[in-house]
């Protein structure tokens with residue numbers, strides 16, 4: 001029977017020392033030029049000491065003209081190659097492995113730092129009063145789609161050469177790959193839209209191009225939505241089909257999440273779901289029936305008991321966590337040696353009902369904690385949620401003036 005502490009060997013022979021994985025966490029610690037900063041490298045050293053089997057980096061952008069958030073790392077050529085090499089070595093001397101996550105934001109790109117926003121179709125994000133932060137995208141031309149596919153593969157190739165031993169395509173959360181998959185965001189009438197086969201073409205072509213450049217033995221994974229959780233969006237049935245397609249192509253690991261900026265199911269769920277932990281576990285059981293590819297589920301895990309139980313059930317092979325790593329970087333070791341049973345995450349409240357219920361300041365608050373770890377400090381559990389607003393605003397303004 002598999003446990004949290006059981007090692008795992010991927011089909012290409014790559015070993016992962018245990019089943020605890022840090023899911024991607026956009027650190028926003030890139031420099032204004034999109035290079036990894038010393039704080040980002042420190043952060044990964046600290047996380048590697050924490051004892052997880054695998055750490056997946058925050059999303060790395062494939063195109064400097066399309067940045068999800070200010071402070072993202074961008075890899076489109078070898079400009080920052082030496083720093084990437086140093087980052088790739090952050091887990092040296094530990095049993096932890098670091099994979100990179102590769103992304104293009106599509107329409108989920110903050111307007112202030114992105115002049116020319118592109119997406120499968122010209123459909124604007126609907127985020128109530130926050131919609132004005134995002135521009136209406138322009139529909140991609142076919143040759144731009146082909147260029148983007150090439151870019152995903154080139155970014156992965158550079159990161160491989162820099163020394164990272166695996167890569168993950170960000171296919172979830174309403175970013176570009178997820179936009180292509182969703183009939184709500186992709187209403188194209190050419191071969192990149194319409195039927196599921198057409199909507200899945202973008203991600204399949206990215207996978208194939210990466211495989212061709214990276215070779216048969218290099219681990220390639222994907223993070224994918226179980227569903228968009230929106231009317232007219234990507235459904236569970238479609239997601240199972242895409243998982244089948246990617247498995248047949250030979251993908252090495254599939255991480256399951258869900259939601260988009262408009263419906264952020266990846267981070268916020270109903271109270272009843274939170275109590276059961278693992279937001280997407282029921283879907284994963286369906287996915288398990290159609291694939292033997294290693295599966296990971298992320299979102300909501302907080303207790304060793306729930307993680308052990310779901311591993312023992314056999315629906316998944318890895319447990320993915322994000323916020324617990326940010327507040328308790330050592331939790332994997334403590335859980336693996338039995339001294340920690342439950343991770344407590346108490347984000348201070350603002351007292352403003354709407355803000356607290358929607359978790360509007362939570363992401364920025366976690367980003368501030370990430371920065372603290374990168375600076376060699378401990379996370380500060382009492383940090384005011386309002387300090388995140390100031391810091392995020394400052395960062396957006398500074399990075400709006402980035403030179404490239």
Ligand SMILES: Cc1cc2nc3c(=O)[nH]c(=O)nc-3n(C[C@H](O)[C@H](O)[C@H](O)COP(=O)(O)O)c2cc1C
Nearest residue numbers: 023024025026058059266298299300321322323366
């Ligand atoms: C600060 C922060 C940054 C995140 N950045 C990313 C990202 O770059 N890519 C991604 O796939 N998910 C990202 N996520 C989502 C997490 O990977 C994860 O899916 C989500 O937080 C649910 O897991 P948890 O309940 O263990 O936190 C981020 C989450 C947080 C809190």
